[in-house]
Amino acid sequence: MEQVPTPHSGSQRFGSSSLTAIVELLMNYIKGTLPEGRSLPDDIWQSRHWGIRTLLWLHAVGIVCFGIIMGANLEHSLAEGAVLAVMAVTASWPNTPRKFRASMASLGLITASAEIVHLSGGYIEMHFHFFVMLAVIVLYQDWLPFLLALGYVIIHHGVIGVLDPGSVYNHPDAFAHPWKWATIHGVFVLAASIAGIVSWRLNEVLRARNELILNSTGEGIIGLNLQNKVIFMNPAAAKMIGYGVDELKDQPLQSILQPGKMDGAPISENEDQIQTLIQEGTDQPIVEGEFWRKDGASFLAEYISTPIREGGVVVGAVVAFKDITERKQAQAALQKAKDELEIRVAERTAELNEMNERLRFELTERRRAEERTRLIINTALDAVITMDAAGLITDWNTQAEAIFGWSYQEIIGRCLSDTIIPDQYREAHQRGLKHFLAMGEGPMLNKRVETMALHRDGREFPIELSISPLRLGENIIFSAFVRDITRRKQDEAALRQSEQRFRQVVSSISDHIYVTEVTENGHHINLYLSPHIEPLTGYPFDKFLADWSFWPSIVIHPDDRAAAAAQAARLARGQNSEMEYRLIRANGDIIWVRDSGRVEKDAARRSLIVYGLVTDITERKQAEAALALARDQALEANRLKTELLAKVSHELRTPLGAILGFAELLEVNTYGPLSEKQRQVTTKIINSTHYLTTLVNELLDQAQLEAGRLKLNVHSFAPANLVDDTLTKLSVLARTKGLSLTSDIATDVPATLFGDAARLQQILVNLVSNAIKFTQRGGVRVKLYCPDADYWALRVSDTGPGIPAEAQTYIFEPFRQVDGSITRAHAGTGLGLSIVKQLTTLMGGEITLESKVGQGSTFTVYLPLQPIQEKIS
Amino acid sequence: MKNPSALIIEDDPNQAIIFAEALRMAEFEIEIVHDGQDALTRLAVITPAVVILDLHLPRISGQTILQQIRADERLTGTRVMLTTADAHRAESLRGEADLVLLKPISFYQLRDLAKRLRPPDIVG
Numbered sequence: 001m002e003q004v005p006t007p008h009s010g011s012q013r014f015g016s017s018s019l020t021a022i023v024e025l026l027m028n029y030i031k032g033t034l035p036e037g038r039s040l041p042d043d044i045w046q047s048r049h050w051g052i053r054t055l056l057w058l059h060a061v062g063i064v065c066f067g068i069i070m071g072a073n074l075e076h077s078l079a080e081g082a083v084l085a086v087m088a089v090t091a092s093w094p095n096t097p098r099k100f101r102a103s104m105a106s107l108g109l110i111t112a113s114a115e116i117v118h119l120s121g122g123y124i125e126m127h128f129h130f131f132v133m134l135a136v137i138v139l140y141q142d143w144l145p146f147l148l149a150l151g152y153v154i155i156h157h158g159v160i161g162v163l164d165p166g167s168v169y170n171h172p173d174a175f176a177h178p179w180k181w182a183t184i185h186g187v188f189v190l191a192a193s194i195a196g197i198v199s200w201r202l203n204e205v206l207r208a209r210n211e212l213i214l215n216s217t218g219e220g221i222i223g224l225n226l227q228n229k230v231i232f233m234n235p236a237a238a239k240m241i242g243y244g245v246d247e248l249k250d251q252p253l254q255s256i257l258q259p260g261k262m263d264g265a266p267i268s269e270n271e272d273q274i275q276t277l278i279q280e281g282t283d284q285p286i287v288e289g290e291f292w293r294k295d296g297a298s299f300l301a302e303y304i305s306t307p308i309r310e311g312g313v314v315v316g317a318v319v320a321f322k323d324i325t326e327r328k329q330a331q332a333a334l335q336k337a338k339d340e341l342e343i344r345v346a347e348r349t350a351e352l353n354e355m356n357e358r359l360r361f362e363l364t365e366r367r368r369a370e371e372r373t374r375l376i377i378n379t380a381l382d383a384v385i386t387m388d389a390a391g392l393i394t395d396w397n398t399q400a401e402a403i404f405g406w407s408y409q410e411i412i413g414r415c416l417s418d419t420i421i422p423d424q425y426r427e428a429h430q431r432g433l434k435h436f437l438a439m440g441e442g443p444m445l446n447k448r449v450e451t452m453a454l455h456r457d458g459r460e461f462p463i464e465l466s467i468s469p470l471r472l473g474e475n476i477i478f479s480a481f482v483r484d485i486t487r488r489k490q491d492e493a494a495l496r497q498s499e500q501r502f503r504q505v506v507s508s509i510s511d512h513i514y515v516t517e518v519t520e521n522g523h524h525i526n527l528y529l530s531p532h533i534e535p536l537t538g539y540p541f542d543k544f545l546a547d548w549s550f551w552p553s554i555v556i557h558p559d560d561r562a563a564a565a566a567q568a569a570r571l572a573r574g575q576n577s578e579m580e581y582r583l584i585r586a587n588g589d590i591i592w593v594r595d596s597g598r599v600e601k602d603a604a605r606r607s608l609i610v611y612g613l614v615t616d617i618t619e620r621k622q623a624e625a626a627l628a629l630a631r632d633q634a635l636e637a638n639r640l641k642t643e644l645l646a647k648v649s650h651e652l653r654t655p656l657g658a659i660l661g662f663a664e665l666l667e668v669n670t671y672g673p674l675s676e677k678q679r680q681v682t683t684k685i686i687n688s689t690h691y692l693t694t695l696v697n698e699l700l701d702q703a704q705l706e707a708g709r710l711k712l713n714v715h716s717f718a719p720a721n722l723v724d725d726t727l728t729k730l731s732v733l734a735r736t737k738g739l740s741l742t743s744d745i746a747t748d749v750p751a752t753l754f755g756d757a758a759r760l761q762q763i764l765v766n767l768v769s770n771a772i773k774f775t776q777r778g779g780v781r782v783k784l785y786c787p788d789a790d791y792w793a794l795r796v797s798d799t800g801p802g803i804p805a806e807a808q809t810y811i812f813e814p815f816r817q818v819d820g821s822i823t824r825a826h827a828g829t830g831l832g833l834s835i836v837k838q839l840t841t842l843m844g845g846e847i848t849l850e851s852k853v854g855q856g857s858t859f860t861v862y863l864p865l866q867p868i869q870e871k872i873s
Numbered sequence: 874m875k876n877p878s879a880l881i882i883e884d885d886p887n888q889a890i891i892f893a894e895a896l897r898m899a900e901f902e903i904e905i906v907h908d909g910q911d912a913l914t915r916l917a918v919i920t921p922a923v924v925i926l927d928l929h930l931p932r933i934s935g936q937t938i939l940q941q942i943r944a945d946e947r948l949t950g951t952r953v954m955l956t957t958a959d960a961h962r963a964e965s966l967r968g969e970a971d972l973v974l975l976k977p978i979s980f981y982q983l984r985d986l987a988k989r990l991r992p993p994d995i996v997g
Binding site: 649650652653654656657658659660661662664665668670689693713756758 | 885887888890891894898929958959964965967976977978979980981
């Protein structure tokens with residue numbers, strides 16, 4: 001590896017301390033710094049060579065002038081100049097190697113120096129020209145011209161300087177000591193050479209470094225000049241584009257390397273870019289373009305162009321590019337792989353998502369199912385207990401907590417037989433469990449069993465349970481449904497007791513009780529028959545038990561069978577039914593029974609249940625018959641009586657009518673004028689007839705009332721009118737006796753009432769006329785009012801003698817008068833008040849009497865505002 | 874000035890005489906029939922202002938005659954007085970007749986009532 005020496009800094013210069021040491025140092029340096037003689041790049045060499053040649057030509061011309069100035073004659077000067085010119089021409093000889101031309105040039109330059117020295121007559125200062133020339137020759141960076149020049153100088157100084165010092169040195173000292181002067185000059189020439197060599201070397205090194213960079217870099221680097229021609233190309237570039245490193249020298253960039261568009265369309269754009277770059281001297285960003293190879297293939301490259309500046313002026317451009325085909329491919333592949341991967345990932349993710357969803361769904365479902373199960377188990381009315389093969393409780397629902405008194409937390413994991421199985425059964429349980437685990441069967445399993453269980457608080461209680469074994473993978477668990485049947489047991493006992501009692505009760509009833517089931521298709525089934533059927537019918541009990549139809553087909557009286565069948569049909573339809581029919585007992589006796597049946601639908605079995613009672617009603621029937629007979633007779637009697645009444649009514653009234661009528665006619669002189677006596681007698685006849693008519697009416701009323709044949713004619717009427725009419729009728733009677741007769745109608749009495757107005761008038765007339773009859777002085781007052789919300793009242797009060805208390809008890813009885821005798825002192829049948837009372841009662845009212853002897857009497861009739869309809873008996 | 878006419882339908886002769894006298898006193902022209910059938914025959918022809926009808930007629934009942942009268946358009950102006958011994962019947966028929974009289978009937982009563990039933994005098 002090449003050592004890159006540190007460049008000499010400007011401070012380390014020659015001309016200090018001892019030459020030997022310096023030389024030593026320099027020798028060491030030289031060893032490391034000897035140039036390796038690499039050639040200059042062509043363009044640089046060319047430009048340098050041109051410069052040097054020009055210099056030589058200048059010298060060629062200048063030397064002539066110099067010679068003339070120095071006093072040499074023209075020919076001499078021209079000759080000197082000619083020599084240089086020849087050298088210059090030789091240096092430009094075409095198709096000669098560079099070394100040759102360079103050598104010529106350098107010799108020419110040194111010749112120029114020598115001529116200057118000569119012409120100047122060995123002017124010492126002119127010897128500096130040699131140094132300048134050497135420095136210039138170093139520019140060739142080539143051994144041959146340099147050594148030739150050096151050799152020339154040495155030879156010149158050594159040979160000519162010694163032989164003819166006058167032409168070389170113009171110093172007298174030099175004549176005397178020519179070797180001293182040659183040595184000094186020689187040393188300085190050497191020093192100058194060394195300096196030159198070193199700088200050459202440094203140049204080389206620097207160049208080498210650059211070259212190294214250029215050569216070692218993987219990037220292709222192309223140098224372009226202002227004309228866009230390739231001035232250099234590094235190996236990488238050459239490799240990439242398939243040309244030799246120097247092949248494209250001086251070729252235009254676009255003709256060979258054609259960075260173009262991706263689609264192959266050649267554009268000058270990028271080139272323009274480079275042009276722009278060159279023209280404007282700006283950096284260009286990294287661009288992608290297509291580069292063409294020598295073999296016609298193209299590749300994608302990434303390149304960046306940078307201007308080359310020399311002294312602030314753009315002299316070219318450097319294009320650094322990279323074959324990014326691979327990169328692109330890799331990228332593409334990567335992208336593809338990435339895409340694929342993404343797709344795969346997406347697919348996979350989707351798959352996973354789906355799976356996840358499914359799992360989640362399943363999980364939810366399972367959880368829900370679990371919840372549901374749990375809910376069911378917890379709401380089950382039975383306790384649900386799960387036990388594992390070791391006999392430990394693994395599950396315990398809410399009902400179990402309630403039944404056994406252990407909470408879930410307390411009992412989970414505990415041994416089942418220790419906790420809820422009573423002592424006496426524990427061993428059996430263990431044995432059973434072992435047996436099942438060994439044999440795979442168990443007598444207690446999968447069926448309902450009743451046994452005792454142990455509550456937490458120590459008491460035993462009956463349970464019904466059902467145990468099922470379940471295989472879950474490898475494990476066996478036992479699931480038990482447990483029901484506390486304490487209540488049921490109690491109920492059963494109660495039922496038995498109740499049934500017992502029922503039987504006892506039924507036995508004690510002398511009636512026959514039966515319970516029959518009537519099925520959907522009409523079959524009758526005896527559910528229960530009381531033992532009384534035997535004494536009732538005289539047939540043995542079993543006969544009925546065995547055959548339901550025995551009763552309807554044999555026992556029932558033939559004439560009643562149809563009717564009984566009808567009743568059975570009614571019952572079958574669900575109608576409760578009662579019937580009375582005859583039975584023929586075993587001994588031939590005929591008895592009457594009443595069969596009352598009540599039907600209930602037994603929904604569970606879709607049939608009817610008939611609950612029946614059969615009572616022996618023979619006696620009653622007989623009584624009924626007798627009663628019916630008596631009733632008929634009574635009815636007949638009544639009918640006759642009514643007919644009689646009707647007839648009598650008519651028969652009595654007709655002659656009365658005649659008597660009254662004619663008597664009245666007589667009175668009005670229809671048959672001639674009457675004498676006073678005749679008139680008086682006629683009046684008596686009339687009065688008697690009136691009286692008789694009243695009697696007849698009262699008798700007839702009484703008879704009717706007794707027979708219950710009196711009907712009320714209920715209509716609406718005005719109570720005020722009732723009162724007024726009555727008073728009108730009787731006012732004369734009252735006036736005759738000098739009594740006042742007044743009425744008082746309360747304002748709260750309705751204007752119309754419902755009732756039998758005629759009968760009401762009868763009542764009122766009766767009361768008022770009685771009052772007038774029995775009162776001697778004062779008057780009679782009639783009051784009509786409403787004592788309360790439901791009743792209205794007629795009150796007749798008089799200022800008569802009053803009625804003694806004892807008389808008040810019987811005064812309303814028929815044919816009774818005050819003094820207990822039927823007298824005619826106070827004309828009347830004694831029926832009046834009786835009729836009044838009966839009528840009042842008939843109307844749903846009430847009559848009261850308030851009286852004190854000497855203080856008058858007050859009769860009050862209370863009647864309902866809503867009259868009740870009379871019942872016909 | 875013509876007296877209004879009255880038809881007495883009564884089977885009892887005594888009653889008939891009494892009715893007749895009462896109505897004559899009330900200034901009616903009297904016609905008497907003892908038989909339901911005759912009554913109907915007469916009613917087909919005449920237009921009495923007042924009819925005294927006994928409910929208890931033989932053969933044809935007073936009720937039937939009453940219905941006939943009521944059905945007859947010609948006799949819409951005729952006032953009917955029913956006579957009966959049956960208080961109950963009397964009550965039940967109160968609505969159908971203009972008056973119901975319960976036997977025995979006072980002569981005076983009948984006369985006064987008849988006067989009241991006289992149609993207004995036709996001024997001639």
